[in-house]
Amino acid sequence: MAQKFIKRIYLNAYKNIFIIPLFIVLLFVICMVITKNLNPRADIHFMLLGNDLINLYNSTFFYVIYILILILNMGIYTNIALFIISKNKNFLVTLIESYLSIYIIWCVSEILLGISFQKYFNIKATYFSLLNIYRWRNTDNIMLYFIINTFWFILTLVLSIYGFKNKEKYLIMCEK
Numbered sequence: 001m002a003q004k005f006i007k008r009i010y011l012n013a014y015k016n017i018f019i020i021p022l023f024i025v026l027l028f029v030i031c032m033v034i035t036k037n038l039n040p041r042a043d044i045h046f047m048l049l050g051n052d053l054i055n056l057y058n059s060t061f062f063y064v065i066y067i068l069i070l071i072l073n074m075g076i077y078t079n080i081a082l083f084i085i086s087k088n089k090n091f092l093v094t095l096i097e098s099y100l101s102i103y104i105i106w107c108v109s110e111i112l113l114g115i116s117f118q119k120y121f122n123i124k125a126t127y128f129s130l131l132n133i134y135r136w137r138n139t140d141n142i143m144l145y146f147i148i149n150t151f152w153f154i155l156t157l158v159l160s161i162y163g164f165k166n167k168e169k170y171l172i173m174c175e176k
Contacts, residue, residue, distance in 0.1 A: 006164050013082055017074035021067050028063070065142050069133055072149040076130070077102060079156035086163030106130055109152065 081098045088094050106129070114125030126132050127145050130152065139145055 009164075010082070013078050014075070017071060017078050020074055021070040024070060025067065062142060065146050066133075069146055069149050072146075072153045073130060073133055075153045076105075076149070076156050079153070079160040080105070082160040083156070083163040086160070105152070105156075109148075 077098075080101050081094070084094050084097045084101060088097065110125060110129040110131075114128035117123040117128065118125045123144070124139075126139055127141070127148055130149070132139055132145070133149075
């Protein structure tokens with residue numbers, strides 16, 4: 001009983017992570033139909049994208065990995081929310097805790113991990129920014145960025161599963 005309930009919570013939460021990637025794909029298709037080409041030169045000129053992205057945009061692989069990274073990012077946020085909801089039933093408190101947790105992960109990822117890896121392993125700190133998915137600043141190795149996002153997804157997934165470890169306690173909390 002408890003196992004089915006938890007599984008249903010995960011399925012309901014995870015079906016929503018595809019909304020933004022599907023919206024991006026839809027926008028991409030509309031842009032392709034209207035412009036008949038995707039050329040990032042205008043975005044680079046207006047400093048919305050880094051100059052190093054021109055080579056990435058010429059690859060179909062880039063667009064596939066980009067959508068996968070978007071899905072991983074939405075999964076990270078979903079996992080954080082699932083972990084926090086397993087501890088608290090109040091919607092407002094859960095919302096604030098989720099936002100603060102996501103903000104802390106952004107800071108830890110970019111500041112602590114990013115600067116440490118840049119200092120010791122000569123890997124740019126921007127690869128560790130989970131917000132870099134929207135601007136692509138100084139990101140020319142998409143696979144490294146994908147691996148880092150995958151790491152955060154797996155870590156948050158393990159934490160969210162751990163949050164539901166005591167299923168009966170969660171069900172009792174929901175019944176109150």
